[in-house]
Amino acid sequence: MDIFLQAVELVSTPEVAIVILISSCYGLFVGSLPGLTATMSIALLVPITFFLDPVPAISAIAATTATAIFAGDIPGALLRIPGTPASAAYTEDAFALTRKGKPEIALGASLISSVVGGVLGVLLLLIFAPSLARFATRFSSVEYFWLAVLGLTCATAVSGDNIIRGAISLLIGLLLSTVGIDIATGYARFTFGSIYLLDGVSFIPAMIGIFAISQILRAAKDGVCAISEPTREITRLSGEMWRLLRRYWKNILRSGIIGNVLGALPGAGADIAAWVTYGISKVFSENPKQYGKGSEEGIVDAGAANNAAIAGAWTPALVFGIPGDSVTAIAVGVMMMKGITPGPRVFFTNGPEVYAIFLGFLAANLLLLPMGFMAIKASRHILAIPQNVLMPIILMFSIVGAFAVDNSMFAVGIIAVLGVVAFMMEENSIPFAPTILGIVLGDVMEKNFLITMIKTQGSAAGFFERPMAAILGTLSILVWSWIILRPALRWYRGKTQAVEQIHNEG
């Protein structure tokens, strides 16, 4: 209790309050710019943290991440360009709602789920941090392999009715993930002699190409803007938020918890948490056909999960010094620079500071409600811009956003190529979502597969020897069997019904 009171004292200073406020504004701003990720915003923040005390420095990182992840939903909903990769899972739904003239539902769902998910995530972090981290560290390569397989299963599950087209999309993503140096042998695959491809296809330019450039190409092809005229003013936002909270509170709680647990797994992070919960949400939904076409549930579930995952990622980072994602990797570096060494003893050696960071995180998530509200209200000005003016502006933001990733024009080439590929995919009813998940999880799956095969000396039984691996593996096989057999069963049922109809008519 003494430690907690000391933590309250540490966090209740004007310096911490001002830092959290400014960091939240910064996070909202950077997150809403297409192409600039939460990670990039944190990386840009690091030099400033040199001049701050440990608690405000880490609180700044926590506040920026929480607000940036939410802010990524704003351009996703209004322009179909997710500001951060974590918003990609439900961009189609949010944008579909905007096209139907309901941007307040898309953004309201995103804000309320982000706030509740974020607060829930921090509370879970406070309560369960040590035990959750211990559980996550028990995972070895084989569990991570099956987790990646389950993630890809989600990609296929969210791909719609046409499994073949969903599989093609997934394979495109997996193919892109194989570009670059092979981790086991160091052989450069599909790089065509380019040094820029040795590290693989950069995720951010890939995202910009797939979402933004394909949208601009569509607008150019159609001659008129592809985006229909939405509501000029975002009204009834608070009303919609409370309606959504009352209706989907169970979804928010479920996805918040799952997102938090997934965030605690090293290498998972907010974007994977969003994809997985989106898939789970679709499976449990009474209206799965609405997913991808403006599903409130999809936005609420994935929106709660990605914000809850941010807090989850701090669990292994603090307790074992293993960062859950790239943001916490930077945070661990800053903490060590400030004399706080993450590890099992951090709660004893720097207890007040650690709990003060948790409280700062909680304050940032609560502050997200009024600040996000204001950000959404201000965002309606984006809608007031004529579409023929907006498209070249988005093109320029996309180009500069891609260039900013590694300061090379090669990234601009990537957005052009993948923009065309995504445009052609959309024209031919091939969904984007599995491609994106394939890019994210392909590398994780291949790496853990190879490590497991080396460890088990090529024995496939090794994939089921550990209890958790056996559970995840069996689950993956069952879900895949269901996905493959479902169309066959549907076809068989249709044929049986047709035969019965002919008999009845006869």
Place this chain on the structure above:
Amino acid sequence: MDGTMKVSEFSLACIILLLGSGIVLRVNTFPVVGGMAYGPAFFPRLVGIGFIVCSVLLFGSAWLKRRAVVENASERTTLVAGANLPSVFRFLSILVALGLYIAGGPVLGFLATTTLVTGAMFAMFRVKLRLLLILSPCLSVSLYLLFEQLLRVPLPRGLLERLIF
């Protein structure tokens, strides 16, 4: 000619088959590392085989659809729909703009290239000339201030800007 850029199921199957076959042929040239059963070719080969399987399934689907069209003469499917010329021109102009940016950026620098490319894009999207002349340089300068000055992203300077600054 409705302006779509769709290809028929059969053509899509052919493209996917070519892609899958290309990947499998390419990965066959990858080196085999001694003592390792799963080299750099293993995972891409699986992806290539996956594409081939999908193409076979698409061929089957295309065949079934074709049969359904023949059986039901009232239904018509466009197997290959072309695109109209203005659509193609606008579509290609975006790609040309990106190409010009890649080629022009390092030579002309960020400010000049962005102003020119944005101006051309505004013109293509039929923005009024007065607005175009105001917006193009304003957008370039705003992006420059935001990314270069505030976010410290080193944007390409080019020969022109190096001479000026």
